[in-house]
Amino acid sequence: MSAAPVVTGIGVAAPNGLGTEEYWQATLEGRGGIAPISRFDPSGYPVRLAGEVPGFDAAAYIPSRLLPQTDHMTRLALYAADAAMRDSGADTAQLPEYGAGVSSASSMGGFEFGQRELQNLWSKGGRFVSAYQSFAWFYAVNTGQISIRHGLRGPGSALVTDQAGGLDAVGNARRQIRKGTALMLAGGVDGALCPLGLAGQLSSGRLSTEERPDHAYLPFATEARGHVPGEGGAYLVLEDRDSARRRGARVYGEIAGYAATFDPAQETPGADGLAHAIRRALREAGTDPQQVDAVFADAAGVPELDRTEAQAVTAVFGARAVPVTAPKSLTGRLYAGGAALDLAAALLSIRDGVLPHTANVAAPAPGLGIDLVVGSPRTVTVDCALVLARGHGGFNAAAVVRRAH
Amino acid sequence: MNTNHTTQFTIDDLRRIMRESAGQDEAVDLEGDILDTHFQELGYDSLALLETTSRIAREYGIAIADEDLDGAESPGALLQLVNQALTRV
Incomplete structure (x- = not known):
């Protein structure tokens, strides 16, 4: 088995900052991106807040060729992917064609995009539907657009596991590199802050x-x-x-371990599946729980789900044995983008020796038994961090990032 | 929607709709002499052309048959096709 792949580039489009350093500064200063929804009139909906990416002028970042054929969230994904490539300094032209x-x-x-074209279809007729509707609405579209733009002709995939996806995509990329691919661009960006998208998200009952x-x-x-929906990743x-x-x-560091599990069907998810994923990811990283300096939590924001996550963490690490944080309290949950953003935050914590706090939260609920970082960032050497994510329907994922030596 | 039978569809009309349909490749000057340049060389693939012709058909109230489109490989050829269709309206 070859060594763990390393992360050489980060690109961020977050509700509290467009760009990696903008996001990171805002996060450490406790500046959030949750605000009243501006992209459409939400007055007919029970949810009025969201995390929208600020100051995103698509024409400034995306080639005009791609504007007519992309949804807002694909433009955010193209921005983040391009930023990560530039940050890495990698020249894919130097790699084999499928490398x-x-x-x-x-x-x-x-x-x-899809809602607009469906409205065109039903109000005006099929002749008024964009030819790009054929792919622009599709969940796999970001993989395709990024692949074309950057000439990434090697393994391509799109994973759909809700919030767990940000880790699953990186876990999959890690596997491809171990099988011989030299470079993988991996992560997630989501965003559906439109009436159709919000209606779909409301069905979870967790907003x-x-x-x-x-x-x-x-x-x-x-x-x-509950949680606030956001866009970006x-x-x-x-x-x-x-x-x-x-x-x-x-x-920035290495993706030292990764594991995913799936909960059995039951009324409320238990802690066992997530705890199992944590143990397997640590084992794969060759890391003892004592060596983990921080946990970036999934942080559902739903009391029962927060409790099961705390149970999983304390089952592996013991009570208050490791700092736990959730900087996503500043952004809302970004679904597939959320855990990818947490991976970026974990790597930046390793770089800067500081753990962002869980802004807006004064203290964890009594009885959770976790050492939640609240109030202000915690200055601490981070050599190894665990990132957790759970997707609606029973997906659990855990990834271990570690300082590379 | 303009269905006036005296309407002429000009290269500038086409340039505008091409930009709306598929933007402009950084390496391409749509303002240049593009009448006989192949759409592929202008950075317009089959889907971009489908979007372009669909927008023309909507805006000018004409129908263009798919088999006719197959022969229209340059802006000049597409102009001719659209203007022929306009005379039939």
């Missing part, structure tokens, strides 16, 4: 109807009342360690 690929997670697809932005998404708090460039080293690439 680089792309692995994306997605949960919804281009709903805003917060609170209207105060700093009270709406309070994971692990006694007052937790992150892409990472994963490379084979030796080829990254040969070209003198800057390395």
